[in-house]
Amino acid sequence: MTDQNRASEIARILKKKYPDAECTLNFKYPWQLMIAAILAAQCTDARVNIITADLFEKYPDLEAFASASQSDMEEDIRSCGLFRNKAKAIIASSSMLLERYAGEVPSDMDALLRLPGIGRKIANLIMGDSFGVPAVVVDTHCARITRLLGLTSHSDPVRIERDLMAILPKEIWTSWGHLMVAHGREICKARQPVCEECPVNKLCLYALGVKTDLRGAGDA
Ligand code: SF4
Incomplete structure (x- = not known):
């Protein structure tokens, strides 16, 4: 499976898990x-x-x-x-x-x-x-989980953003950041990801043990 296919499948599964994932800051304008x-x-x-x-x-x-x-x-x-x-x-x-x-x-x-x-x-x-302009927001949740998933090997948010833009379909760019925040709060927690309860554990390189050194410096 290519990284592109894996990323799209992860997004599809997480959208089902967190159908209401969106910006959690309140604003009107x-x-x-x-x-x-x-x-x-x-x-x-x-x-x-x-x-x-x-x-x-x-x-x-x-x-x-x-x-x-x-x-x-x-x-x-x-x-x-x-x-x-x-x-x-x-x-x-x-x-x-x-x-x-x-x-x-x-x-x-x-x-x-x-x-x-x-x-x-x-x-x-x-x-x-x-x-509504497609854009990838890389916060600490997004950076950490994207690395765990094995969709980037970088710690620098700009490089992670670039990696995600290369593998995610444009229509997923904006929702990816919100899905990562929701997932980071509920299951893939910074202190200890609950991999056994994670719906994408069969697509995650960390859970599969393919890469075990992904939670490096800079994690939140
Ligand atoms: S399998 Fe574990 S490390 Fe991978 S995304 Fe899920 S909770 Fe995070």
């Missing part, structure tokens, strides 16, 4: 997803959703975020950690959207990467979940 994703660095999506429930009421539009003071924003997002840098990025990216993009979040990678605080992971998330 693309700019809200951008802000939620900035807040999500080293913080759980559940915590971010608690913060944004109040935040999006207090700051109902980009203008409000762009004109917020650094100290107020820090106070409002303090509970999600790294709050100084995140507050700075939120205010700066909101300002840039207003100044350069007429208040609209761009849908292409190059423009998104110009926004302060936006890296490839957030850019792919916005492209896939706000604009």
Whole structure:
């Protein structure tokens, strides 16, 4: 079986297992997803959703975020950690959207990467979940499980993204990241994957013992 066929089959099985797997950050508008994703660095999506429930009421539009003071924003997002840098990025990216993009979040990678605080992971998330542009989000779950499955040998997210784009059909790119998160939370846990309960264990190189050194440095 080729890696392409194996990856497609894994995606098909996991889609059955997690039919509701989707972005777990709450948002209504693309700019809200951008802000939620900035807040999500080293913080759980559940915590971010608690913060944004109040935040999006207090700051109902980009203008409000762009004109917020650094100290107020820090106070409002303090509970999600790294709050100084995140507050700075939120205010700066909101300002840039207003100044350069007429208040609209761009849908292409190059423009998104110009926004302060936006890296490839957030850019792919916005492209896939706000604009329906096929994009592979490689977070720690995705990186770890994709390696365990034997669909990449890399640890660097950009290389993993490239490997996945080469073997996954485009229509699966966006859902792959969500399936990996759902699977990582439920069965393929970082501390100890429960391989005997895993519906893809016959397709997983780690479970098959083909490669046993896949959980290397950089795992979450
Ligand atoms: S078989 Fe085990 S290591 Fe492979 S994806 Fe399933 S839980 Fe993870």
